[in-house]
Amino acid sequence: MAEAGAESLAEMLDERQHLLEIALWMFGSNLAADHVVQETYRRWYSLDDAARAGIAVPRAWLTRTAGSICLAMLTDPDHVPTTPGRPPDPVTHRAVGQAAPGPELLARHDRVARRFAGACAAGDTAELRGVLAPDAIVVSDGGGKVRAAVRPIHGADAVARFVAALLIGQPGTEVTLGSVNGRTGLVLRRAGRAVAVVSVSVAGSEVTAVWIVLNPDKLRRWH
Structure with a gap:
């Protein structure tokens, strides 16, 4: 997360909880909300370094991406998970999931x-x-x-x-x-x-x- 123009690590980690809350609003399901956040961060980490460096405000990018995933799931109920998927990367999940807003x-x-x-x-x-x-x-x-x-x-x-x-x-x-x-x-x-x-x-x-x-x-x- 040390790209030029990126926000602090604390802000990036803090955003995960907010994304979870937004997804819970939309679906009322912890499983669906966790899927939205995992998919959002999967897309973030699938970007190469140059692409991430070109994102001036990572928080805005994460929010837009989560929103598009939520809307896709709302319009296609078959995409809403009903059984647990693969567990998230333990390092990413542990570091991001335990952050609390300062x-x-x-x-x-x-x-x-x-x-x-x-x-x-x-x-x-x-x-x-x-x-x-x-x-x-x-x-x-x-x-x-x-x-x-x-x-x-x-x-x-x-x-x-x-x-x-x-x-x-x-x-x-x-x-x-x-x-x-x-x-x-x-x-x-x-x-x-x-x-x-x-x-x-x-x-x-x-x-x-x-x-x-x-x-x-x-x-x-x-x-």
């Missing part, structure tokens, strides 16, 4: 998430665009019960438009901060009932990915 990473995530939430609450699309990384993505999960984007949306402009249409300016919607999988996220409520839970992935001072859960079945505990 206070500095959590504090930075909190600052960026609050800026994102503030833009949503204020309906400030310019500020929203400003907090997004140029290659940001948004993935939404409606569970087939609520209209959501079928595929990830790429690019800060497109993400800002989608988030603004979905989260900003909806009558009677209250945007609040909440702890989402142990990190600062957003909870949107109407008439006291949760209608969306939003988590963001952060690199530096920018949001690299927005994960929106709209599936009513997954929102019950947030009411």
Whole structure:
């Protein structure tokens, strides 16, 4: 992980837990979530040194890759594992799996998430665009019960438009901060009932990915 432009090892290791949490949101299965993370890191380590060195923000790359794997599994249930696969590489699994987010990473995530939430609450699309990384993505999960984007949306402009249409300016919607999988996220409520839970992935001072859960079945505990 010593490539030029790569983030610190601690940040790379910390991202694994976040990827696990995202996959658990999508599938509710530890087995499926572990498969997503193993496949994400398998693709990372299958890159040659030159390819990895050319990735300016590994965290963003990992997040996008995990998102595409999740979406492929959601659209093709046959790809969702139901029996344990081969165990991950013991060195990689042990080193990555035991990492815990440090206070500095959590504090930075909190600052960026609050800026994102503030833009949503204020309906400030310019500020929203400003907090997004140029290659940001948004993935939404409606569970087939609520209209959501079928595929990830790429690019800060497109993400800002989608988030603004979905989260900003909806009558009677209250945007609040909440702890989402142990990190600062957003909870949107109407008439006291949760209608969306939003988590963001952060690199530096920018949001690299927005994960929106709209599936009513997954929102019950947030009411």
